[in-house]
Amino acid sequence: MTEQHRFDERIAQEIAIEPQDWMPDEYRKTLIRQIGQHAHSEIVGMLPEGNWLTRAPSLKRKAILLAKVQDEAGHGLYLYSAAETLGCTREDIYQKMLDGKMKYSSIFNYPTLNWADIGVIGWLVDGAAIVNQVALCRTSYGPYARAMVKICKEESFHQRQGFEACNVLAQGSEEQRQMLQDAINRFWWPALMMFGPNDDNSPNSAQSLAWKIKRFGNDELRQRFVDNTVPQVEMLGMTVPDKDLRFNDTTGHYEFGEIDWQEFNEVVAGRGLCNEERLAAKRKAWEEGAWVREAALSYASKNVA
Numbered sequence: 001m002t003e004q005h006r007f008d009e010r011i012a013q014e015i016a017i018e019p020q021d022w023m024p025d026e027y028r029k030t031l032i033r034q035i036g037q038h039a040h041s042e043i044v045g046m047l048p049e050g051n052w053l054t055r056a057p058s059l060k061r062k063a064i065l066l067a068k069v070q071d072e073a074g075h076g077l078y079l080y081s082a083a084e085t086l087g088c089t090r091e092d093i094y095q096k097m098l099d100g101k102m103k104y105s106s107i108f109n110y111p112t113l114n115w116a117d118i119g120v121i122g123w124l125v126d127g128a129a130i131v132n133q134v135a136l137c138r139t140s141y142g143p144y145a146r147a148m149v150k151i152c153k154e155e156s157f158h159q160r161q162g163f164e165a166c167n168v169l170a171q172g173s174e175e176q177r178q179m180l181q182d183a184i185n186r187f188w189w190p191a192l193m194m195f196g197p198n199d200d201n202s203p204n205s206a207q208s209l210a211w212k213i214k215r216f217g218n219d220e221l222r223q224r225f226v227d228n229t230v231p232q233v234e235m236l237g238m239t240v241p242d243k244d245l246r247f248n249d250t251t252g253h254y255e256f257g258e259i260d261w262q263e264f265n266e267v268v269a270g271r272g273l274c275n276e277e278r279l280a281a282k283r284k285a286w287e288e289g290a291w292v293r294e295a296a297l298s299y300a301s302k303n304v305a
């Protein structure tokens, strides 16, 4: 039996592929791309929320937000570790992100303008991330699947604290309710874009589904998110900014309007509202952290027996 044959059998039988196992080069490359992009998203994703750490409206909200932002850092580190099991180094893929040669999620290129944005990010953005990541708990590469299990538990806390913060605003003053609706209006469509292009325009989906790296197509997961979330918007007494949204009694799903793919493509190409600001912040942090890395390496070398 050839290596390829053994690999195909493991995929067919849902036996996880582990770092020491033989795998096709393209499978390895796809995983480094996806896990690397995912890790970068967690790290860049700390910025829009970090922006509100000093302005959270109460000590309770500040403590929750600090915990959440720290969790995102932890998720990034797990994911870089998972990527490294495939033979890349985190320095290399991190540098590619800083150089604009590796992507991170489009969603983090939108600004956080008011406090409601922080609730809405927890609720909608982490909510969308969970739909995608629960599916990845059964991805075929063992280290990625295992990282996802812990990450999903933490994302679930993020989503709930976000909904709770939104619920408080929804029951507040007219001004607070308007602030919440404004945040929903700005984040609804970008949250739908997180799932990626339609399946017909997704160059990686067919092969990733065959390898069971992805367990569902982009459109199916996006539909799942819309079906889960529209009733929550209604529960808050808010509206979805989509005139084409309607529930289809026959299919049991919500139908929704067309995503602005031009906006999506612009953001992914680096021309969104905050792309430059986000990368500049990460480059500055990398440069200013040079002395910490040097000190840590020096300390480690002195402690080698």
Ligand code: ACO
Pocket (backbone or CB within 6 Å): 033, 034, 037, 038, 039, 041, 042, 045, 103, 104, 105, 106, 107, 125, 126, 129, 132, 193, 194, 195, 196, 197, 201, 202, 203, 204, 205, 208, 214, 218, 268
């Ligand atoms: N933002 C930025 N880039 C995107 C996005 C997005 N929302 N959606 C798709 N892309 C990129 C893909 O990375 C791919 O890029 P490349 O081939 O040039 O490297 C290209 O657009 C085409 O898309 P697909 O063929 O559909 O790509 P893929 O099969 O990788 O599917 C998806 C995209 C669904 C995002 C997948 O990579 C995935 O599930 N990733 C893991 C989850 C993740 O990264 N989440 C990040 C946000 S969650 C969070 O951090 C809280």
